[in-house]
Amino acid sequence: MIRTVGGGLLGGFALFVVRFIFWGTPLSALAFHRAGEAPSANLQAAMAQALTQTGTGVYVVPDPASAQGTILYGKGPVATIFYNVSGFPVTDSAALIGGLILALVVGMVIAFALRFTATDFGDRSRIAILFALAAVLWLDVAQAVLSHAPWGYILYLAFSDFIALAAAGVIAAKLMESGVVATTDAGTLH
Numbered sequence: 001m002i003r004t005v006g007g008g009l010l011g012g013f014a015l016f017v018v019r020f021i022f023w024g025t026p027l028s029a030l031a032f033h034r035a036g037e038a039p040s041a042n043l044q045a046a047m048a049q050a051l052t053q054t055g056t057g058v059y060v061v062p063d064p065a066s067a068q069g070t071i072l073y074g075k076g077p078v079a080t081i082f083y084n085v086s087g088f089p090v091t092d093s094a095a096l097i098g099g100l101i102l103a104l105v106v107g108m109v110i111a112f113a114l115r116f117t118a119t120d121f122g123d124r125s126r127i128a129i130l131f132a133l134a135a136v137l138w139l140d141v142a143q144a145v146l147s148h149a150p151w152g153y154i155l156y157l158a159f160s161d162f163i164a165l166a167a168a169g170v171i172a173a174k175l176m177e178s179g180v181v182a183t184t185d186a187g188t189l190h
Contacts, residue, residue, distance in 0.1 A: 003175055003176045003177075003178070004111045004112060004115045004172075004176055005108070005111070006175050007107075007111045007114075007171065007172035007173070007174070007175030007176045008104075008107045008108035008109075008110065008111030008112065008172055009104055009107060009108065010107070010171055010172070010175055011107040011110055011111060011167070011168035011169065011170075011171040011172035011175075012103045012104035012105065012106055012107020012108060012110075012168060013100075013103065013104065013107065014107075014164075014167045014168050014171050015103040015106060015107055015164045015165065015167065015168040016099060016100050016103035016104075018160070018163055018164035018167050018168075019099070019103070019160060019161075019164045020096075022156075022159075022160035022163075022164070023160065024091070024096075030156055031152070031153045031156040031157065032153070047081070047083060051081070051083050051085075052085055055085055056083060056084050056085050056086075057083060058080065058081065058082055058083070059079075059080070059081040059083055060073075060078070060079075060080055061078065061079045061080075061081060062078065078148075080147070080149070103168075106168065107168050107172060110128065110165070110168050110169050110172055111172040111176065113127075113131075114127060114128060114169065114172055114173055114176065115176060118173075120177075121173050121174060121176075121177050124169070124172075124173030124176065125169070125170050125173045125174075127169070128165075128166060128168075128169020128170055128172070128173055129166045129169065129170070131165075131169070132161075132162050132165035132166040132169060133162060133166075135161070135165060136158040136159075136161045136162045136165070137158070139161075140154055140157050140158035140161055141154060141155075141158050
């Protein structure tokens with residue numbers, strides 16, 4: 001049990017560090033397009049004017065809930081906007097602390113799942129890697145396939161999630177090794 005908890009915590013910390021490398025450093029610029037200062041200011045002003053009344057949320061623009069919106073959506077351009085009425089720091093220490101806690105919880109979930117599904121490092125590692133792959137395919141890549149999200153951003157997101165989740169699982173699996181090697185009786189053949 002101690003190895004499982006230790007593996008989960010260290011795996012969760014690795015998850016946090018890998019995600020930080022991909023998203024908290026200049027490397028994250030690979031995932032984004034830049035609109036420039038003037039277009040960004042214009043878009044920000046337009047959002048403040050059009051969306052402030054309805055508040056923080058996720059918006060599909062144009063809204064395809066009406067016949068006119070469906071026509072406009074089909075013509076493009078379209079956007080999904082994650083909108084927050086208030087600003088916040090680019091590097092938000094509260095978000096980092098919350099992210100670390102979440103990563104540690106996820107690491108523990110991964111470790112306990114591995115503990116209950118396999119007994120050795122090889123099996124646990126394979127399970128961790130395959131579930132990391134399944135998770136990013138369904139949760140990340142599906143956004144590009146089903147919702148037409150931009151492939152460049154989605155592939156970067158999926159790659160970063162896969163590396164982070166796989167690292168967390170493999171580290172947890174390694175720390176859960178007991179060091180006890182099963183012996184077999186070579187004298188008996190069945």
